[in-house]
Amino acid sequence: MSRADLSRRAFTAGLCGCGLMGLGACTAHQTGSAYDLADATPGYRPDPKTDEAGIWQSLDKVEAEMRTAGNRVRDKAINDYMTDILCRLASSYCPDLRTYVLRIPSFNAGMYPNGMTAINTGLLLRARSESQVAAVLGHEFGHFRRRHSLARMRDMRVKSDIVTVLSVGVAAAGVPGAGGINNSLMLGANATVLAFSREHEREADSIGFEVMAAAGYDPFEAGAIWKRLMDIEEASEEDNRPDVFTSTHPLPEEREETLRKKAEALGRPALAAPNRLHEIIAPIRGLMLADEVNLGTFKRSEKLFDLLIADGFNIGEVLYHKGELYRRRNREGDEALALGFYHQAVEARGAPPEALRQVGMVRWRRGDREAAREYLRRYLNAKPDAFDRDMIQSYLKGA
């Protein structure tokens, strides 16, 4: 037997030994299976000797930064409201959860294993109702209760262990085309990791649906939020359809359909679902709309604004920002369209005084000075402490 044969055998035997002891014996911290995890129970904390404690500890550090983050929304009413929705959904887990509303215009929320719950303003702006917010938070609660983060970490560890051992095995055996085989191994393992993640998303959707319906929210809104997001996405000219093979989440169509069918089986709740969303986010909605305009995703933002106009809450505010969307794009004819939206905004409920200013400024540029001054005067009357008061008054002089 050659020396190479001997070392190959030793290698295989050694790693099999490690495998036989259970992969748990391969790590210094205590670990366990990725695939049969019990639910987190209320008040649960992992043993400090475990891999799970490592996840918690690094998240505690993230949370400490989140507490003092500059983009954290500190409005007490909004934070209390989010905690209230969360507690309706999570009931006995409520004391374990801590809410952070973050000023980030993309649609997202996350409930992490240590109880830190982050909610983007982009979710609050896009949701049509409290039930839609509850559907998303319920989904996140599903990840939390089922300890999906831990399961994913263990799943990735086991699979990367196997792929690593196999690829060295392939190299040691001197198989021709080893590089190609190893790439395929890696791709294959990656696909199973993602499939596992999609399984988790389905499970979280299902738990989210149960808890939101049990809390008295409208179950039809669980599918409806996905429909709404798909409508916004379809308005985009870019082709950013997720791929079935490489996606971490199931396709939105699948999620919408599954959730809609569950709602049809269940029916509407006997009592009207609570819906305080619009009143409570009102103080920051102007800011959220401005952040949306700043994203520079014209088609998607326009679609979202049209949906918000159809919802009918404080339409003037949305029309003003729709005008801003056009003015900022500044293509041929956009200024005239923007002027139209500013005019509509002024006539509608909830428009900020800035809508009056924009009518005035656009009319001024177009040479219609008399009408411009009229609107600028109205702007200063509506907002006597405007930061640009002196500049606006310079337009009014010489009238």
Added chain:
Amino acid sequence: MEPWRIVAVALLGVLLCGCATESYFTSDSLNRAQGKPRILVLPADVQLYELSLGGMLEPNAEWTQSARSSVNQALTAQLAKMNVSFVAYAPPPEDSPEFLEVDQVQRLNRAVGSTIQAFHFSKPNRLPSKHDRFDWSLGPSAAILRRAGEADYALFVVMSDSYSSPGRQVFRVLTAAAIGYLPPGGVQQGYASLVDLKTGEVVWFNRLQRGGGELRSAEPAAETVAQLLDKMPK
């Protein structure tokens, strides 16, 4: 010995040799005009990971907990040997405006620390406007720490370390025996940064990066801290 084995051993040698730190400074001595310089030591930011067989870095809670306390103890002990006064950091109450201000300076320091590493340590990335000078500052906001701690300088320490899991250790040995390639083990890296609280200037910045070192227990942690502070201005 076959050539690839020589390469592997050489690489290991580089990782384990004493040339693990790289330092830049604006002055090689501390300002001792008013007696012993007072140095405010911010709690070291320490994170330890376990390197899984397949190469994943997993945060390890027990190790990190113990390393945080041994690194902080070693820092105090090491500074005592350097004839400087040590000022412990007493954080303001968490809901006070001072807490947010101090927090902002710490965030700024992390941002400046990663910028220094990206744009000074990496020579091809050096900014033309800096003319190769080591010239970085936290600006006047650093003075907040001076008020908080009655100190002349602040010392920031950031360390991370990773260690092969038992599975990885077996895998490394067996892989080296079978195909002659030694898969990488854990890496210790971090930096110490000394800031003049009067001006906000980063007086000294030392980066440590090596395959050796041990932070899980007190004695070897003191060795790492000694390495880290070895070139600090005296």
